[in-house]
Amino acid sequence: MIGRLLMDIDYDTYFKYHDQSYIIIEKIADYYGIELKDLRWDHYRDYAIDVEDIEIVSYSFGEVASKYLSGNIINIFGNYGISYNPFMVEGRQRFSILHELGHYYFDMDKSKTTQSFSDLLDGNGYSEKDAPKELRANIFASLALINNEALKECFRKQMSFYQICDEFEMSAAALYVRLYDFLTKFILLNQSLARTAINQFRYNYDPSKLINYVKMSL
Numbered sequence: 001m002i003g004r005l006l007m008d009i010d011y012d013t014y015f016k017y018h019d020q021s022y023i024i025i026e027k028i029a030d031y032y033g034i035e036l037k038d039l040r041w042d043h044y045r046d047y048a049i050d051v052e053d054i055e056i057v058s059y060s061f062g063e064v065a066s067k068y069l070s071g072n073i074i075n076i077f078g079n080y081g082i083s084y085n086p087f088m089v090e091g092r093q094r095f096s097i098l099h100e101l102g103h104y105y106f107d108m109d110k111s112k113t114t115q116s117f118s119d120l121l122d123g124n125g126y127s128e129k130d131a132p133k134e135l136r137a138n139i140f141a142s143l144a145l146i147n148n149e150a151l152k153e154c155f156r157k158q159m160s161f162y163q164i165c166d167e168f169e170m171s172a173a174a175l176y177v178r179l180y181d182f183l184t185k186f187i188l189l190n191q192s193l194a195r196t197a198i199n200q201f202r203y204n205y206d207p208s209k210l211i212n213y214v215k216m217s218l
Contacts, residue, residue: 009135014185021140024105025147036149041094041169044144048101052080056097059083071096073103074116080104091171098144102137142178145170151182152218155211161202176202179210187213 028047029036048054070092071084082100084093096119103117119134146154146168154164165175176198183194197209 009139011185013135014139014181017136017139018143018185020106020136021102021143022147024140025143036147037153039144039147039150041098041145044098044101048082048104052104054101054104055079055081057081057083058086058093060086070119071100072116072118073100073108075108075112075114077113078110080108089171091165091169091174094169095141095145095171095174098141099137101144102140103133105140106136107133142174142181145174146178148182148186151178152214155207155214156218158207158211160205160207172202183210183213186217189213 025036025039028043029039031047031051032039032043034043045056049056069085070088071082073080073082082097082104084096084100086093088096099119100117107117108115117133119137146164150168154167159167161172161175164170165172168175170178179198179201180191180194183189183197184191189197193209193213197213200206200208201210
């Protein structure tokens with residue numbers, strides 16, 4: 001779900017959802033009194049629990065459903081709950097929690113007594129109506145895992161691909177897409193050059209191409 005729905009998005013749609021997401025990101029940074037570069041995924045989780053009063057729990061969806069569902073969010077008479085699939089890798093679990101929070105902030109109709117969103121592991125099967133909502137929730141989750149300022153700080157510190165994954169507790173797949181997104185949307189690099197730079201950074205532990213492309217933005 002992470003890659004297919006994010007990497008195919010057009011420039012204007014991306015920045016529309018990016019700017020909407022940053023309103024939430026900046027609000028949470030202000031709440032904790034920290035700089036954007038110091039935000040981590042658990043700030044969003046804790047804010048959701050302590051301020052938004054959302055219950056977040058792991059949930060075994062059953063043998064069949066667990067192969068297809070990554071998580072869901074439900075509202076029952078103003079009580080909100082997020083459940084996530086515990087059989088996914090931990091980085092994917094965090095992305096799913098943030099994805100559901102994206103639905104909470106952008107898609108849940110507070111006037112309804114009941115409402116829910118369920119999200120699929122592979123990103124296939126969404127209706128034409130729901131696809132934009134899933135895309136926006138993905139963009140929010142991607143930016144919440146590591147926002148622009150935090151990513152630039154990693155470049156300045158010359159952190160390796162897997163050091164970034166460890167620091168921000170995210171999966172390699174999520175970081176790959178986040179880097180691709182940054183290079184193609186902010187630096188306006190073509191897709192082929194972006195993939196080459198990321199693969200060299202990830203597999204050859206060589207950041208030279210990547211740093212050369214992003215240095216003007218630091």
